[in-house]
Amino acid sequence: MKPMSTVPVRDRPSPTSAPEASPFRLEDFLPYRLSVTANRVSRAFARLYAERFGLTIPEWRVMAVLGTGGPMPASAIVERTAMDKVKVSRAVAALEAKGYLARRPHPEDRRSALLELGPRGRAVFEQIVPLARALEAELTAALGPQDRALLVELLARLDARLARLGALPQEVGDPG
Numbered sequence: 139m140k141p142m143s144t145v146p147v148r149d150r151p152s153p154t155s156a157p158e159a160s161p162f163r164l165e166d167f168l169p170y171r172l173s174v175t176a177n178r179v180s181r182a183f184a185r186l187y188a189e190r191f192g193l194t195i196p197e198w199r200v201m202a203v204l205g206t207g208g209p210m211p212a213s214a215i216v217e218r219t220a221m222d223k224v225k226v227s228r229a230v231a232a233l234e235a236k237g238y239l240a241r242r243p244h245p246e247d248r249r250s251a252l253l254e255l256g257p258r259g260r261a262v263f264e265q266i267v268p269l270a271r272a273l274e275a276e277l278t279a280a281l282g283p284q285d286r287a288l289l290v291e292l293l294a295r296l297d298a299r300l301a302r303l304g305a306l307p308q309e310v311g312d313p314g
Contacts, residue, residue: 191265212227212250
């Protein structure tokens with residue numbers, strides 16, 4: 139007997155909107171477009187901070203989360219960045235080696251440590267933030283204020299939808 143899908147019926151594609159009805163065009167496939175665009179944006183920004191500060195994309199992401207969110211365990215960084223544990227662990231180790239990160243005992247969990255930017259890391263973070271804002275302004279210059287707000291709203295809706303669907307890859311296409 140086939141297991142039941144955990145995606146509610148109302149959240150499944152309707153038979154009339156079956157994606158199989160038209161030929162698959164990769165360049166129109168939303169996950170592909172989002173991935174390619176996100177990678178291009180990340181690489182464009184990485185060129186700015188890699189040259190000046192010697193940081194990798196995962197290292198910057200860890201710094202950005204700690205710089206805006208304050209001290210937290212590595213597990214929270216994994217959750218907030220959607221990076222895997224190994225990437226976060228390597229980035230943390232590299233940032234510690236550069237003297238950008240400080241580690242202190244977690245007051246509620248002895249098995250865990252709280253990570254935070256040290257003074258050198260905070261100084262670098264403060265220098266990168268204006269670069270990030272300038273790139274964002276350059277990227278969104280093609281959009282008006284309403285389009286920028288709509289883009290933010292649409293991305294938030296997609297994130298919320300993904301959260302509701304949970305284990306999406308196993309359930310999409312499951313006829314139930």
